[in-house]
Amino acid sequence: MTSRTLIKDLASLPDGPVHVQGWVEKVRDQKRVQFVILRDESGSAQLVNSVNDETAATAATISGLMHGSFVTVEGDLKADERVKLGGLEVKVRSLTVESVAKDSPIADDSSIDKRLDWRFLDLRRPEAQLIFRVQTTIEHAMRQHWIDEGFIELHTPKLMATASESRAELFEVPYFETTAYLAQSPQLFKQMAQSAGFGKIFEIGPAFRADPSYTSRHATEFTSIDSEISWIDSHEDVMQLHEQLLTKALAAVVERHGADIEQHFGIQLQVPALPFPRIPHAEVKAIVEARGHTIERTDGDLDPEAERQISAHVKETTGHDFVFVTEYPSSVRPFYHLRPEGRGDVTNSYDLIYNGVEISTGAQREHRVDVLEAQIVEKGMNPAELEEYLDFFRYGTPPHGGFGMGLARVVMLLLGLGSIRETTYLFRGPTRLTP
């Protein structure tokens, strides 16, 4: 394994013997000379074989090559400016087929559903691999910030005895003599960490919603980025953490993948300025209405078009891609969002909107058990069903807050893609449970 050279590293090597391995992307089989485009996880390069008596065996192998087959190549690297692909080629000395591929059932113009059926072939596209390299960079930059700031990483259980968010959209799991539920979010458990005195925590892990919708933004299983911190004064402290994390993530993406993103997605990515704009929910509604959009929802929440409109407004007036919509009405927020002193109608909460789509909800949590109980009743829920949760607050919990954010949405919006199906390794929806 040690002797293998990644294709991206060929350019920095002197002419001479190399050992490359990857899959066959293209074959041009001419009478006197054969060309093979070989791709690996780092890039692609041209292999060349002059057909003559000495190379007859290799020529026969190349003539029979199937696209997608994985091969090992011993050859001689030669820099050559005339070669469009990287200005170099590898003269084949030997080519061994490690794994033969059948004809690919998908093509460049296949539907997204067909591509998802054959996701492992679909993911061989360079731009698909770039998506997951970008995702890797985002996560690592965020984790580095959390680590630098003394956060503890949690792995909260996904099997629960009760619902984490609501009784709706809940997956049930027969569990020995009882029934478990799949966690809709780590909400309860990350709050528990505050009661445990952990101070500052983060988690990146799966969350599950038995959501029957088929939009470009919803999945039944998704990767949730969560963080929770103690001793905040308000949701402002949460927003500051949130915008720092995203700025560091974007900076790392620009540095490592900026050129590749421009090449494959035609986007010139920029690091967002701090602080992100903040606009109270009531003001957002007025701005959106002034722009001619009437929100049809009767519960007071924003609709997707309102999110697009406020995002457009912010982009036009400040040039910013992000906007925190703050102080959501308590009517559209869960019982555990804290309401500021003397204002029962709003919450210390926010949604973060990125390029027109909501990617996150954050809030200060209510930590006073009597207020919590009252808000549970007000929401038509039964405090008795939440006894274990309420216990966190009966044994002491500092003021705290946090956010949850969908990873696939962030990557989708960052790369200007149309659906989280493209930015999820293996998408799960109501009719999609394979591969």
Add this chain to the structure above:
Amino acid sequence: MTSRTLIKDLASLPDGPVHVQGWVEKVRDQKRVQFVILRDESGSAQLVNSVNDETAATAATISGLMHGSFVTVEGDLKADERVKLGGLEVKVRSLTVESVAKDSPIADDSSIDKRLDWRFLDLRRPEAQLIFRVQTTIEHAMRQHWIDEGFIELHTPKLMATASESRAELFEVPYFETTAYLAQSPQLFKQMAQSAGFGKIFEIGPAFRADPSYTSRHATEFTSIDSEISWIDSHEDVMQLHEQLLTKALAAVVERHGADIEQHFGIQLQVPALPFPRIPHAEVKAIVEARGHTIERTDGDLDPEAERQISAHVKETTGHDFVFVTEYPSSVRPFYHLRPEGRGDVTNSYDLIYNGVEISTGAQREHRVDVLEAQIVEKGMNPAELEEYLDFFRYGTPPHGGFGMGLARVVMLLLGLGSIRETTYLFRGPTRLTP
């Protein structure tokens, strides 16, 4: 939030005003002077209040303090060598109770089951928090190595249409019109990434086993550390990655937490030497038998006592805490483990044993579809049920291998603890689904 000082940082500050926040660990309420031990996520410090007319209000608050309550304190820091706890104390100017605690239902001598019932209080113990700081450091050090080596991070789905490992110990989930299963491991999906040409991948995420056992090492939900790499020559390449990751993780733990671990767990942790010892399975059996242990299992696999014995042998002869037991018999390995050329009886696989307990299984995977099909039949399984998996290999897959490792086991063995119940944030077992 900005003005808060962490208790661990008090020692480096000059005498003067400070703002600290945490929970009340102990109160000594004397007639003329009151002492409070305040703890936060970073450590503990002594608060002091001289009782007189001027401080009467504060004195009354302190007299009524419940253990576990979260408080905000404004005070004056004073270095004082006579104070055992850190050589400093904080003279209270004001103390505000942010959240009152009821009397704790658990004590130092509570059973593990009782402690798990009240896990959020149990986790307030400094040694419990240290466990999760150590875990955080292990994960970050491993991820840093993966990132430095160009790995892609994956989040594979936990909802699957088929079993990932076997039909046994499988959680079923009613899923719209059909049935899903919870992933027992990311095995299929990390192999898929090799077929997709991702090259090198890692994932840290949950895995689920409907395992009815009640040992100190088993859980129904656990955090699995997984990695998979292409273009290996054998399982030796996987072991090299594996031992590098663990050595970096241990080095980071020693550096960041070595002194704390010695204080709380009485262990002088050392960074393991490279390479880790490797002993073939057949040789292990001979060594264990020579030490007087007869393996009762008839399938040829090792039993827990054999793992303890070989670990003791290696410790005695080399001083090493880790040992790779290699070339397991194919009879006790899954169909997808590759068998070396001309030897159908063994596999290119290993188990990693740490301080007497198995923490991981790794292997080179079989990537030749005809061999895979034969091995599936040999294991009494039906290739038709594995069509989607087999397709990975019909469209080309390079030679590859990887490992899966239980995070809670690693932390348990590293800290010399008796059960993964101590090293799992919220343990899940057949009769444990809460909190």
